[in-house]
Amino acid sequence: MSRNPYVRKMSKTTWFLTHGRYRSYILHELSSFFVAIYTGILIMGLLRLGSGPEEWAGWLEGVTSPAGIVFHLLAFAFAIIHTVSWFKVVPQAMRIQRGEDFVPGQLLVRAHYGVLAGVSVVVLILAGIA
Amino acid sequence: MSTREITLKVLRYRPEVDSKPFFQTYEKVPCEEEWVVLDALNYIKDEIDRTLSFRWSCHMFVCGSCGMVINGEPKLSCKAFLRDYGKKITVEPLANFPIERDLVVVIxxxxxxxxxxxxxxxxxxxxxxxxxxxxxxxxxxxxxxxxxxxxxxxxxxxxxxxxxxxxxxxxxxxxxxxxxxxxxxxxxxxxxxxxxxxxxxxxxxxxxxxxxxxxxxxxxxxxxxxxxxxxxxxxxxxxxxxxxxx
Known part of the structure; x- marks a missing residue:
């Protein structure tokens, strides 16, 4: 009897819609796009600040416009998704052994949130907000 | 004594006659409370359809032979208890490997x-x-x-x-x-x-x-x-x- 294995191809364009865990992954990847755009806008603001008061005022007008505010709210939501989804997998990449035992994964996750909170407070103080 | 009947929808592929895989439904498969999907497949093979092919060996999550996609999720069929599923269960061969025959893939x-x-x-x-x-x-x-x-x-x-x-x-x-x-x-x-x-x-x-x-x-x-x-x-x-x- 001759062999004739059948190959089922995975769709290159719709595979991520086929399972909940793939949809979560794509959302997590998509969050990078918003974080990158936000970073770009922020860098642009710094460049405008160096170019003079008029350029800075123009940038400020842009980010405080309704479209600018909507984008920033969206970027903030995706930044939260980005943070939560990456911090969740920290114990998988960061495996610290002390003697025979491993440092508990949840401790590592909490430490990351602690550092995030600490850095955020410092930034808010430097910005004169807190 | 069987406690309930289930329907198993199994992806079949017989290379000598089929040009592509198709689903075959086995209805009213009697099953016991403690059965796993592998037991139901073995019942079908013994009592309903001898042509159905699948791999298995240990029936205790050790040999790794009976992997299948059950209701869209890759599972060991010896570890997938029927009581955790509804009355209709879909069984397919592992994804991303060519199908040799029915639930058997080329590894x-x-x-x-x-x-x-x-x-x-x-x-x-x-x-x-x-x-x-x-x-x-x-x-x-x-x-x-x-x-x-x-x-x-x-x-x-x-x-x-x-x-x-x-x-x-x-x-x-x-x-x-x-x-x-x-x-x-x-x-x-x-x-x-x-x-x-x-x-x-x-x-x-x-x-x-x-x-x-x-x-x-x-x-x-x-x-x-x-x-x-x-x-x-x-x-x-x-x-x-x-x-x-x-």
Whole structure:
């Protein structure tokens, strides 16, 4: 009897819609796009600040416009998704052994949130907000 | 005495007559409370349709032979209790592998990849039996034990979209086993495995979807193993750029 294995191809364009865990992954990847755009806008603001008061005022007008505010709210939501989804997998990449035992994964996750909170407070103080 | 009847929708492929796979429905399959999907398949094979093909051996989550996709999820059919499912269950062969016949897939590609990572201890100095065992502390054993639990069931390959989209990827189980030997205090084979493991088709093909770890029936966490190798490999790269580095 001759062999004739059948190959089922995975769709290159719709595979991520086929399972909940793939949809979560794509959302997590998509969050990078918003974080990158936000970073770009922020860098642009710094460049405008160096170019003079008029350029800075123009940038400020842009980010405080309704479209600018909507984008920033969206970027903030995706930044939260980005943070939560990456911090969740920290114990998988960061495996610290002390003697025979491993440092508990949840401790590592909490430490990351602690550092995030600490850095955020410092930034808010430097910005004169807190 | 049967406690209920279920319907099993099974993806069939008979290479001598079928041009493509099709679903065959087996209705009113009697099943006991403690049965798993594998028991129902065995009932069908014994009592309803002798032509149905599938792999199995131990029936106790050890041999890794009976991996299938059950209601869209890669599972060991000997670990999938019928009581956890509704009255209708869909059973398909593992995804991302060619179908040999019915629920049997061709695993040659995996075997080739597994061998390519040299999944055995490569000692610094080979000892004879008379020289005694290679000693290891409990802590040294624990550093890699989790990754040694892999039973090559291939659920991770079935769940991995990276392997599904491009099967040049070495894949989760093979890389987890490479990590298992790299972490072994008796082994000095990390450099010998590097060409395959730290290549574009190796760890760097993985985008950390994490599906492999979610479906692993032995909690091996191949995704974690791959990220840990990435860190070691990145450190190796940086060190190679530093004057006086390794």
């Amino acid at each position: 040659d590609d995996f075997v080739e990849k597994l061998l390519s990572v040299k999944p055995w201890v490569i000692p610094k100095v080979k000892k004879s039996l008379d020289d005694g065992a290679y000693n290891q502390t409990p802590a040294q054993l624990k550093s890699f034990k989790q990754y040694s639990m892999c039973i090559n069931c291939l659920l991770c390959y079935s769940a991995c979209p990276q392997y599904g989209l491009d099967n040049s990827f070495v894949g989760p189980a093979s890389l987890a086993l490479a990590h298992r030997y790299n972490m072994d205090s008796r082994d000095v084979g990390r450099k010998a495995r590097e060409d395959v493991v730290a290549s574009a088709e190796g760890i760097w093909e993985c985008s950390f979807v994490g599906a492999c770890s979610q479906v692993c029936p032995k909690d091996v966490d191949p995704a974690g193993a791959i990220q840990q190798i990435k860190i070691t490999s990145a450190i190796d790269y940086v060190m190679s750029m530093v004057p006086g580095g390794k």
